[in-house]
Amino acid sequence: MRGAFTGAVSDKKGVFEEAEGGTCFLDEINDINLNLQAKLLRVLQEHEVRRVGAPKSIKVDVRVVAASNKELEQLVSKGALREDLYYRLKVVSIYLPPIRERPEDIPSLAEHFLRRYSRDMGKPVTSISNEAMKLLCAYPWPGNVRELENVIDQAIALSRQPMLTPEDLPVEVREGKASGFSRRREQEEEFVFPGTPTMDEVKKRYLVHVLGLTQGNISRAAKILDMDRRSLYRMLVRYKIEPYSMET
Structure with missing residues (x-):
């Protein structure tokens, strides 16, 4: 708002005002701090915003679409995400699997980034x-779509010919499939219990083992363990296991 602070010489609309009557996309909602979460919750509950230095709030009519690259339920259990904000956002949920679970989409995405860059x-x-393309489809993509985008961007920048070849790809992509198999083999060999472990130790080690095999993928791990995702999350919280540390 004009005059609210030094250098404020004119009124300027914020994100929600600019999106009035439309949609506001909030990416990586999992990264916002608790203070900002409280302000966002107020917008969602009261449908109003207040400019810096303004004496009163302004009503807004905005559809909010939020995206996260982490499991929000787990963040709530850790206290990193407000539970009331979580339920405000969770009106309609769409789960988009990482590209390692849908390799059939990799060619289309790669070609899209190729044209763009x-x-x-x-x-x-x-x-x-x-x-x-076979190497791109075989690589596990721990960085998901953004890593694929960066790889194509880098390959185009370095390429001196009209067609990208394996030589244009990073070493980790060229060797990704082999290293993935070796990691799985090492994880299987490590699933050995010395001495006489307690039942809790067995459960925790087995959870870690399965998450290692699925590269931290909750849905696949739950399917192997024959349980629903919510039950698996409760076990992860109980045994203090961070699934994202299992990603390769």
Whole structure:
């Protein structure tokens, strides 16, 4: 608001005012601090915002779509996300699996990023070789879509030919499949109990083992363990296991 602080010489609409009558997309909602969460909760509950230094609030009519790259239920259990905000946001939930669970989407995504970055860089890179595409589809992508985007961006920047080949890809992508198999084999060999463990120790070690096999994927781990996701989350909290540390 004009005059609210030094240098404020004109009124400026905030994000929610700009989105009036439309949709506001909040990416990585899991990263906002508790203070900001309280302010966001007020917007969602009261449908109003207040500019810095303004004497009164302004009503807003905005649809909010929020995205997270972490399991929000677990953040709530840890106290990192307000429970009341979680339920305010959880009106309609859409679970989008990471691309390692839907490799059939990788070619379309890779070609999309290829067109985008070749155009932005002004480089005539127009295709991806079959060998390079096979490597992209085999890699587990711990960084999900953003990692794929960065890999294509880097490959185009370094490429000197119109087709991306395996030589244009990072070493970890070229060798990703082999290293993934070796990690699984090591995890299987480590699933050994010396001495006589307690039942809790057995359960915890087995949970860690299964999460290692699924690379931290909750849905796949729950299916292997024949339990629903909510029950699995409760066990993870009980045994203080962080599934995201299992991702490769």
